[in-house]
Amino acid sequence: MRFASVVWGAAEGRRLWLLCVLMVATVSPVGVLAVVNTVISGGAGYTVRALDVALFLLSTLGVVGGQLVGARLTVDAVETLLDGIRMRLVGSLRRLEYSDFERIGGGRIYDALTRNTGVISEAAMVMLPGYAALGSLALGGLYTLALSPVVFFTLAGILGASAALYTISQRSVRAALTEAAGAETAFLRLLGHVVHGFKETRLHRPRGDSLEDAHLSPASAAHRDARARAAARINSGISISYGFFYVALASIAFVLPPFVGDQEIIGQAIYVAIFLLSTVEIILRSIPLIARAEFALDELERAERAVEAAAAGAETGEVPAAFGEIRVRAATFTYRDAAGAPAFSIGPVDLTVPAGETLFVVGGNGSGKSTFLKLLCRLYPPDSGALELDGRPVGPAQAAEWRGLFSSVFTDFHLFDRLYGLEDRDPAEVNALLADLGLGRKVRFEDGAFSTTDLSTGQRKRLALAVALLERRPILILDEVAADQDQEFRERLYREILPRLKREGRTLIVVSHDDRYYDCADRVIRFADGRIVDERRLEGARE
């Protein structure tokens, strides 16, 4: 019923149509039944009337039309519902703090969307025929009552017992579906290793064999068994109901004749029972799909709730055209594991960066440089302490304004194929910048998109740098951008490009392991164990 009420909710504006089609789809099969039974009961001498033919044709039209229009209406309603869920999820997702996004897991949201929407769409096709069949079953029951109360009460008793047993058998279905979903997630995680670790397994056969034989194969088998168990539980209910139906047929044919006393009525009752069997079959076939869809709806709603609960309110705020200084005051941030236990911590960090400064951030692997930069641009909100813009504390309400100061190329940057949000950039300017960064012969900017993003690691970083520069924001964060560059470009980056950006007034915050270029900075701060342990002022960037 939950799926039906959700679809009903989504069918706003078309509910009257839905009701009309449901009525037509419910009544029409009973119309066919009535006409055929009239002809049967007329015996050998019965002359088929024009009214019989007209009623039969009308009812058939109702059955076929009800199916077609009903499916269209429910599919439209369900797809509108899914569109709403998808866009709400994306909207909430975009309001998450980055730390919450990492905690919830982008992969989980992606999985929830891709896995469940298909199941829900599939159920939309069978929902209206299922409910119409339920209505036809009830009308068929009334028809039986008119035919013979004895047959009616026998059928009602047997079908009632069948429905009760079916309900009991389906109680464990939800648990089986949950188990199957868990097994699927475990399998998909391992499949991710096969896909993303293709090079590594192709080069190192024992690794691939171990992954396949010791992990993937058992996970696939567990997935297979869990799905088979869920299907078996669903099917056991269907089989029980079929069994009961044949008991009903046998009762009418072999047990009831002495009680009814009219073999003609028994013949009609058998025909009615076979008709009812066809409606029960439609109901039984639609129930598992609707049960799966309700389960999928629950999963989607859980994902939506998790994201919505963590999502911040809508952020507004104008990006300031200029600023004097940004300050980090006694700020701390701690990564937490899935159970909420603290892992690596940053801070307390105190740092003031005046506009126009070139600041190098250095330190060993895992010392916290990247984490600090994410804290600095407030991708991670500080657990304690504060961020200040020209002496003004930056709270959640000013977060968008603060983040609007920064462009970045992080080590785990994502390369977009288009200049999303920068559609007004002059293509000539973009292509000139690509040429300046040594990408002129490899990538063209045409029709608002880059001609390719299939690039080497160093080239991908240069393209990410180009996009960051096109954002024209006052502060540029570069996290080991020089790391994968050839010596010639590295030299240009430190000696020519960074100084040029500084002259243009940009504030540059650069993570670097290139100690021979530290003299390009105004100041170098060193991180160890999440804290600033050393600070050196230099004479500033030179060309």
Ligand SMILES: Nc1ncnc2c1ncn2[C@@H]1O[C@H](COP(=O)(O)OP(=O)(O)OP(=O)(O)O)[C@@H](O)[C@H]1O
């Ligand atoms: N998303 C995360 N969740 C939990 N812990 C993390 C996460 N990202 C980084 N860490 C941990 O935080 C610590 C600091 O990592 P960070 O990336 O800031 O170091 P880094 O100084 O930039 O290192 P590198 O020079 O190797 O890039 C590491 O111990 C790392 O394991």
